[in-house]
Amino acid sequence: MRTEERREHLRTALVDAAEAVIARDGLSGLKARDLAQTVGCAIGTIYTVFPDLDALILAVNLRTLLLFDATIAQVRTGSGPAGPSGRAARSAAIEDLVRLAVAYLRFAREHPTRWRALFQHRRETAPPDWYLREQGRLFRTIEGPVQVLCPRLGEAERALLARSLFSATHGLVSLGLDEKLMSLSEAVLRRQIETVVTAIGRGLIAQDSAKGQP
Template sequence: MRNEERRERLRAALLDAAERTIAEHGLPALKARDLAREVGCALGAIYTVFPDLDALILAVNLRTLALFDRAIAAVRVAPEPAGAATPAERDAAVDTLVRLAVAYLHFAATHPARWRALFQHRVTDALPDWYLVEQVRLFRTIEAPLQVLCPDLAEAERALLARSLFSATHGLVSLGLDEKLMVLSEPVLRGQIETVVGALGRGLAAG
């Protein structure tokens, strides 16, 4: 087997093992020595395919973002109106925002350890461009209904509003699922998210 093939197989094995560890036990359980033992390689071999654990964790988190992307793909986003949005189209855009928020809650409740790892991990250097591109692509999904509700917003302002709406939803989900603070059942938390995001959306629809 060629060296490049061996490196690629080792990279895939380490990524799979790290993903399982994070999904089952959380990010704090991820240790380089344990990974090496699990895949049957020397500790130093990890750093021949990943420059450091940060890079490995980012690769796992990229898989988590892809999983989330598939989850929200089920939320049908209405096409942008050809002209001024009708009341029905604005209502549909508000409903899309609510359903996206509920999909985020469901993802976090279904994959809690993987979801938390997205926010627990702090890199020492700037995030790589390929990771930022994936984040921006996901935010575009939120921007689509905002284009219907706020057609006069500049692109930069709409992007900022999308992040603000995400932050509001993330705060509700984080507090609601935090075992140390105020755990709420998923149906109760869903009702709260529907109320808050729905109110925000209707406020934007009203101008």
């Protein structure tokens, strides 16, 4: 096996091992010594493939983002260019936002440690561009319904609003799943999300309509 092939094989093995640890124990369970033992290499060899554990965690988190992307890709949406128009389009857009938010809740419940690792990982430097691009792709999924609700918004405003909607949903999910704070049942938490996201959607419609009045 050539050197480059060995490096790629080791890289995949390390990401697989780290992914399994994070899925089972969270970020706190990730130790270089244990990873080296699992994949059968020296500790120092890890750093010939990854500059540090931060880079390895980012590789695992990228897999988590891709898994989440696959989850929301299954959400059937009715808004958009091929969907209804007028009032029906706006109603469909709100329903899409609710479905996306509920899908986020479902993902967090099904993959709690991997989901938490996305937000618990702290870096001294900004994430690399490839990671930010993947995050941005997920936010653009939210931008579609937002554009239907607020067609007068510019691109930058729409992107900011999509991130704000995500933050609101994430806050509800984080608090609702925190056993030390409230730990709500899935049914109650889902109703909370549906209520809040629907209210935000209706508010955006009213705000956009007001902008269009002379």
